[in-house]
Amino acid sequence: MLELGTRAQDQPLLWVDHVTHRLGGAGSTPVLRDVELVLAPGEWVALAGRSGSGKTTLCHLVAGMGTPTAGRILIDSVPADRIEDWAVVSLLPQRLALAEELSVAENLLLPLNLRARHGVGGAGGAGGAGRAGLGEQLIETLGLAGLADRLVGQTSLGEQQRTALGRALALGPRLAVLDEPTGHQDDEHVDRVLAALSLVHERGTAILVATHDERMWRAAGRVLTIHEGQLT
Numbered sequence: 690m691l692e693l694g695t696r697a698q699d700q701p702l703l704w705v706d707h708v709t710h711r712l713g714g715a716g717s718t719p720v721l722r723d724v725e726l727v728l729a730p731g732e733w734v735a736l737a738g739r740s741g742s743g744k745t746t747l748c749h750l751v752a753g754m755g756t757p758t759a760g761r762i763l764i765d766s767v768p769a770d771r772i773e774d775w776a777v778v779s780l781l782p783q784r785l786a787l788a789e790e791l792s793v794a795e796n797l798l799l800p801l802n803l804r805a806r807h808g809v810g811g812a813g814g815a816g817g818a819g820r821a822g823l824g825e826q827l828i829e830t831l832g833l834a835g836l837a838d839r840l841v842g843q844t845s846l847g848e849q850q851r852t853a854l855g856r857a858l859a860l861g862p863r864l865a866v867l868d869e870p871t872g873h874q875d876d877e878h879v880d881r882v883l884a885a886l887s888l889v890h891e892r893g894t895a896i897l898v899a900t901h902d903e904r905m906w907r908a909a910g911r912v913l914t915i916h917e918g919q920l921t
């Protein structure tokens with residue numbers, strides 16, 4: 690069992706505490722097996738591993754989409770599946786889940802606009818600068834300025850993926866969980882994805898990124914490998 694300190698400065702941002710997870714019901718082979726993972730605030734960690742090794746499953750659980758079969762996942766000491774605030778933890782899913790009836794900019798800025806509508810401040814967040822400014826910077830950095838007003842369904846898959854990435858980063862969250870953010874990008878746009886990640890990382894966002902992309906591995910502070918549901 691991992692021993693964690695009791696002082697506030699020793700508390701992890703993310704603690705995946707001996708998580709085992711089954712997708713096929715009781716008796717099925719676990720997709721994750723006794724996974725132990727700790728991220729400090731502001732850390733940037735890449736998750737590598739073969740197709741089917743469990744990366745997406747771990748990303749989904751960390752982002753609160755589901756409850757582990759055994760073990761627990763805490764973000765700032767709160768169970769991940771109880772957190773709904775994208776300023777705390779956000780997800781770029783592989784299936785992008787964009788709102789087709791909205792433009793590129795409206796999709797990317799959706800977390801900001803929902804927050805404003807519910808009376809939660811749009812300013813502040815990681816790094817202290819205004820979140821509204823961050824959204825505009827992300828549109829620019831991700832190469833979406835020329836498409837901002839176009840319906841997202843009328844853009845390419847790579848552009849849609851960058852839009853969904855911008856949406857995950859728009860609040861400068863405590864933790865951004867990103868599943869294959871360069872999966873549909875060419876070299877030039879991998880640069881843009883890396884620039885966007887650096888932008889929020891410099892403001893204090895921690896990043897957990899599942900990726901097959903060696904450039905993404907090089908940008909991370911740590912690279913972990915998952916093999917048949919176990920971190921190695």
Ligand SMILES: Nc1ncnc2c1ncn2[C@@H]1O[C@H](COP(=O)(O)OP(=O)(O)OP(=O)(O)O)[C@@H](O)[C@H]1O
Binds near residue numbers: 712720739742747
């Ligand atoms: N709904 C499901 N029911 C049962 N098993 C599933 C289900 N979804 C995924 N799996 C299995 O769980 C395992 C882990 O899948 P997961 O999507 O987490 O892998 P991954 O490492 O993200 O793969 P990739 O790199 O291809 O996206 C795989 O063996 C997969 O077949």
